């Protein structure tokens with residue numbers, strides 16, 4: 288995709304952070320993460336929760352890291368966090384990203400869920416300075432035209 292094509296694509300797809308052509312996410316074949324994908328489709332953020340040791344966990348696992356109990360449940364959490372770490376990506380790691388660099392990748396911790404961490408993109412100006420601990424909120428980016436449709440969780444600064 289040329290720079291001109293990318294500008295045109297962004298003009299018609301202002302709600303997606305990265306350009307088309309990347310691998311589309313799918314639930315794992317074992318079905319473990321299906322509740323997560325279904326929740327974000329409804330603009331809800333969920334993580335795993337162990338009812339035995341009362342702790343949140345992320346990413347999806349079959350058993351609790353703390354007490355080794357199976358059958359963790361998914362619970363809805365507030366879609367707000369703070370930046371734990373970040374990376375401004377200058378090197379296109381995929382051909383579809385050749386005209387999209389730099390872009391921002393953030394590791395967001397969720398204070399409302401035992402500080403579990405999630406990876407996503409920080410939407411907005413990629414050259415804006417980032418402060419560790421900055422508050423962010425989830426943005427549910429729906430790709431309704433994909434086959435099958437899917438949703439991604441991106442992050443934006445709470446105070447913009």
Ligand SMILES: [Zn+2]
Nearest residue numbers: 337340351354
């Ligand atoms: Zn546990």
